Amino acid sequence: MHTAVRMARAKLMRGICGLSGLEPLRRTALAWLSGRRPLVVRCSDCEDVPALGFVPERPSGEMTLCRRLFADPLDRVCAVFFHELIHVCGGGELDSEGLECHCFAEGGATLPGASDYRLFRQLPARNGLYAGAYLLWHPGSGELFVRGPDGEPGEALNVRFLPIRK
Numbered sequence: 764m765h766t767a768v769r770m771a772r773a774k775l776m777r778g779i780c781g782l783s784g785l786e787p788l789r790r791t792a793l794a795w796l797s798g799r800r801p802l803v804v805r806c807s808d809c810e811d812v813p814a815l816g817f818v819p820e821r822p823s824g825e826m827t828l829c830r831r832l833f834a835d836p837l838d839r840v841c842a843v844f845f846h847e848l849i850h851v852c853g854g855g856e857l858d859s860e861g862l863e864c865h866c867f868a869e870g871g872a873t874l875p876g877a878s879d880y881r882l883f884r885q886l887p888a889r890n891g892l893y894a895g896a897y898l899l900w901h902p903g904s905g906e907l908f909v910r911g912p913d914g915e916p917g918e919a920l921n922v923r924f925l926p927i928r929k
Contacts, residue, residue: 807828
């Protein structure tokens, strides 16, 4: 777990994996990791949960990682911890999936599944882009962007999700 925390902190040190425009998220995540805010990480058997980790419905500084995750390679454990950390900071599934895939593109990330895309399509849309708290997704091209302060697309992420045709 110490390795996952160290890797998450390293991914946050210069922007978030080199992305600009996410400073509020970066500061919040570093506050959780530094102990300025109490972060609680629980391990559970998660027998009835298909996910490898989850957070309470309302962000509370808690995350649960499922024991079966620790049978995976270390880069996957780190990616899941980072994904859940984005949720702890108030990010939704689009934000967590997008930043996991961007930051762990070299190993550990997995692309979203069908249930994730259903969640993405329930998000508010403007000008053809679905909006998470921190990211925007263009379903026609699969492109992901940092969500600018005005809600417009900012910097593009280094990963694309599968395009969805209507």
